[in-house]
Amino acid sequence: MLLSFQMPRPAYAEENAGGLERLVLVRDSNEMRHNDVSVKAPQPLTQVKGVTYVAARTFMNEIYGTIAYDSKSKKYTLTSGDNVLQLAANKSAYTLNGASKSMTGAPYVLKGTLMLPVRIAAQSFGLTMKTLPETQQIELTWSNAPIARFSVSDLNPYAQQTQVHYVNESYHPSGLAIVEERWENNNEVFDQPGSYVVTLWVKDVSGRWSEPYSVTVTVKPANQPPVASFTTDKSTYKMGEFITYTDYSTDDENRIASRVWTNAQRGFFEPGEQTVTLKVTDALGETDEVTKTITILDETLYTKEEFDLLYTEVGEKFEMNGSSVLQWPTMSYNINDREQTLIRANSPETIREEGIYYEDIVSGDVRFLLHNQNGRSKPVKIYVILTNNNAESATVRMGAKGMAGPNPIVSTVGRAVTGRFLESLLAPQYSYVQIPAGESRMIFQEYSDKPVKPGDVYSMFADVWMSTALDFKVVVVDAERDVISALPSLSILASDGQHVRGTFDNANRIMYVNQMVGDVKSRMVLADNVIDTRISGIDKTIGNPVLNAGNYGVLYTIQLNNVQPHTAIVLSPRGGHYAGAFTVNGQVVYTTNTSILRNTNELGMLYKTGDTAESVSITFTPANGSMLPINLLFMPMPTH
Known part of the structure; x- marks a missing residue:
């Protein structure tokens, strides 16, 4: 509660010479004289350890200011004109107009009255202070003129x-x-x-x-509209020939805010004339546009598919008939699963109540996958709590991690969390948490610090190492609640029956492809739950066996040992939309850099081999929130 203390405004005494207000304080007296009008304060002017104090409320009233007290922060706010002084009783630190300062002495409360150091008050509110030793008085003066602003x-x-x-x-x-x-x-x-x-x-x-x-x-001089201008590298092209557009637009202030191209395709595949337009807009909304016509000959340099393979940049996408992919031969591979504990806490995926969303006892290398959407009417926070029930202290090493959200768009979160995790795997930053015997600690504090608003999606991959077996809990409570005090009253929630939760072993999967790749069109089927089988685990909250549908959270490494020159490696989503990331020969590639793959007819470019055969290594984990399965396509590119 903010309590405001205001006394009636003093009667305006006759103005002093020069238009100055004058307030005289008398030591050891509760009398003040404001422009020769007597005023009584509840406490006298008092000196403590060389610092002189005045009754704050009466003083602020006489200089036409206000004083308010916040019982929650225990701070006083004193305001006069443009100046705001904030302080607390018995504290020498204070702020003036937001700037931190320190005073000699400290304000204090005497019989219910805040006593304020006179010198600090004078300095803070622009008063001229004069000490009169012979009369034991302090004279404060200030202008009585209005202030223009x-x-x-x-x-x-x-x-x-x-x-x-x-x-x-x-x-x-x-x-x-x-x-x-x-x-x-x-x-x-x-x-x-x-x-x-x-x-x-x-x-x-x-x-x-x-x-x-x-x-x-x-x-400034009157703004001039921008001037739209562009060129193409020539005026006549074959079908499937790449067109270079060079923007020469200018603005008198170099503040072009937008450029909108119409029909500026990188290549055309029908003969005839094509009209290309560029419209530019400056920061003040002035516009200009220019149009050019180019001619497309009835002669083919590249087909649409060849053109897209050659000119689609890695991390971008192109379109193709997705159903045709299913006729291509599938690439065989060997699977070698490696030891890695995976905790997939993904059910119930939609948060509808507070509770424990998963718990188990684990040790060694552990990967956490958390993916939830807040279906409550208020913000929540998500915590991972480790408890050491052993007789000795435990060490937890925090390694690679990716976090994304909260955000209402699931594909945005899934793409970001996957890419960030893969980037962190390339150069993990390690930190350590010590958990004494019999105690608990929260890990992933930066994840738990963010409140998840209703409708938002929140996601995380994180690798940790535990020196001994530790009890963990994934806990969700409303954002304003303290999770530790709430925990004893929380129960384990049942699975939603649609999504997966559980503890899984062998969650690092390596695939070796030794046959020639890229000599013909071919594909590699991934995360289909048939050819690429699901890993098995147990929902430790009820003891039931579970299969990790889609193998979300599994870290795949695909080793292609013989990829032919001029081969495009392309991602084809087969289950619907896909927004994720892949590490290809040590570089993280998003699918896509600026968008998502919306359906089976949109393909994402992952890599292109050069003039010689290569060994290509691809690392990924199925992206949270995306549809599975996916295919890797291997497509020969034209060399002429």
């Missing part, structure tokens, strides 16, 4: 084009009404470029004028 909507407008608005922010420190204002150069539109000093004076109800307040407005 204003803001400007645009300090760098364009001549003859920009409408400028001025907001009068003037005030009177004593709270008197401002009755008149006078401006210079406050033009709504400036006719000519240059520097203009805009000045404001204001007058209060007593007839006193403020000092001038000025702001310099620098007016």
Whole structure:
């Protein structure tokens, strides 16, 4: 609760010579004299250890300020004019207009009254302080004139084009009404470029004028529209010949905000004339466009498929009839599963209640896969808690990890989390957590710190190593709750019956392909649950065996030992949309860099071999939130 303490405004005494307000404080007396009007404070002016203190509420009232107390933070906020002083009782640290400072002495509370160091108050609120030793008095003075202030909507407008608005922010420190204002150069539109000093004076109800307040407005020459311009490397092309467009558009301020191309295809596959248009827009919305016509001959250089294979960059996509892929021969491979514990905590996938989403006791190398969507009406947080029930201390090494979200778009989260995990695997950053015997620790703190809003998806892959068997729990509670205090009342939730959770062994899968690749069109079937079989595990919450449908969380390494020159390695989603990532010969490739593969007719370029045969290594894990199975396609590229 914020408590505001305001006393009635003091009666305005007759103005002092020079228009100054004057407040006299008397040592060891609770009497103040404001412009020769006597005021009583609840506590006297007091000196403690060389610091003089004044009753804060009465003082703030006499300088026409306010004081408020926040019982939650236990801080006082003192405001006068533009200045805001924040402090706490018995603390020497304070802030003035947001800047941290430290004072000599400290404010304190005397019989319910906040006592404020006079010198700090004077410095904070712009008062002139004078000590009068012979009379044991302190004299504070300040101007009684109004203060002129204003803001400007645009300090760098364009001549003859920009409408400028001025907001009068003037005030009177004593709270008197401002009755008149006078401006210079406050033009709504400036006719000519240059520097203009805009000045404001204001007058209060007593007839006193403020000092001038000025702001310099620098007016730029009138904005010129951009000029759209582009060229092609020639004017006539064969069908399937690559076209280079060079943008030569200009703007007088070099602030082109957008470029919109129409029909600027990289190649055309029908003869005839093609019209290409470029429209450019500058930062102020001015536009220009230009159109050029090129001629496509009735002669073929490359077919559409050949063209796409040659000119689609790695990480981008192209279109092809997806059903034709199913007629291609499948590539055989040998599977060698390696020891690796996988925790897939993916059921219930939609968070509808607080609880324990999975638990088990594990040790050694462990990979966590968490993937959830918040179906509650309020934000939640997700925690992984390790408990050491052993007699000795345990060590946990945190290794490669990828985290993505919270975000409402599942494909965005799945693509990002997969790519980040693969990038982390290339150069893992290790950290260590020690868990004493009989104690618990939260790991993946950065994951747990983010609240997941209703409708958002949150996902993580993470590798850890545990020196001994540890009990872990995946726990979800509402974001405002403390997970440790809530944990004793939480129960293990049942699986949703659609998604998979469990503890799986041998979750690193290596595939060797020794036959020639790329001499003919062929494909490799992955994550189909038939040719590429599912790994098995147990849902330890109920003891039932489970199969990891789709092998989500399994780390695949595909070793292609004999890939022919000029071979394109392409991803074909077979189950629907796919948004993930692959590491190919040490480089992470997203599918795709800027989008997703939306259906079976969209293919993602992963790699192209050069002029000699190569060995190609591909590492991936099926992307969370994407559809399976997938195929790797091996497609010969034209060499002429």
